[in-house]
Amino acid sequence: MPQAPAVIGNLVESALGRPARVLDVRRPAPGFIEWELHAAAPPGGWRPGHEVQFRVAPTLGRRYTVRTVGGPDLERIGILAATDASGPGTEWIRRLRAGDRMTLLAGRHRPLRETGTRRLYLGDGCALGTIDAYVQDGAGHVVAVEVPADSVAALAARRPRYHFLPATGAPGDALRSWLERAVGDDVFAELDGAVLLGHAQSLQQQRRALVDSRNLPRRAITTRPYWATGKEGL
Ligand SMILES: Cc1cc2nc3c(=O)[nH]c(=O)nc-3n(C[C@H](O)[C@H](O)[C@H](O)COP(=O)(O)OP(=O)(O)OC[C@H]3O[C@@H](n4cnc5c(N)ncnc54)[C@H](O)[C@@H]3O)c2cc1C
Known part of the structure; x- marks a missing residue:
């Protein structure tokens, strides 16, 4: 749903939305922003590699990936973003501050198909x-x-x-x-x-x-x- 009418976005949000709060925002290297959220877990729980989506504007969604999962309730998730794109998603991430509240969209984790061991x-x-x-x-x-x-x-x-x-x-x-x-x-x-x-x-x-x-x-x-x-x- 990178672009969809607001009414469709609202429907998707009511089905997949998880309330979340920003705990911390860091800049681990030039061109990167890492942030941690406390977010209610979807069915099956959070997993590293979980794909999530943020509504960065009423009609725009952007996809990101859970890098880390932690906390006593396994509802503390970390996401690492590159800032090369400078579109509305990246601008939205640049504005994130500890304490911000949002809704993120996530379903059950579907891992990437991986072949082999090396x-x-x-x-x-x-x-x-x-x-x-x-x-x-x-x-x-x-x-x-x-x-x-x-x-x-x-x-x-x-x-x-x-x-x-x-x-x-x-x-x-x-x-x-x-x-x-x-x-x-x-x-x-x-x-x-x-x-x-x-x-x-x-x-x-x-x-x-x-x-x-x-x-x-x-x-x-x-x-x-x-x-x-x-x-x-x-
Ligand atoms: C399943 C999935 C998981 C993803 N996980 C992550 C993640 O964990 N971390 C992360 O940083 N990104 C991730 N992305 C990529 C991220 O969603 C895109 O980079 C997104 O397009 C950025 O949105 P934007 O609004 O800033 O730019 P857009 O409005 O989408 O694009 C603006 C312009 O920037 C260009 N552009 C878009 N992305 C990049 C880029 N990465 N580098 C250079 N130019 C770019 C576009 O071609 C366009 O010209 C993921 C994407 C998918 C599909």
């Missing part, structure tokens, strides 16, 4: 929270994330196993160059699955590179577009 995770900044949610300690997986150059040091300090690639040129360029070099590495021969997240047009190139290099069959690769050039909200 996976490759690729994404850009807006996928970092999701990758954190799925990778947990990172052991055995290969993770590469394209992020603004000035955020690399702060992000890498907290995630030493990840490869953080400074964004250069068009979205996906840094990941494409890295992938071209990495597909021949021994560690790639041991991979049996991949999860590609973020910029829609880049995901298609990355999947083609993995399949053409015979590192992975197409069925072992999961893709989830989070945004697309020329499109508002997905």
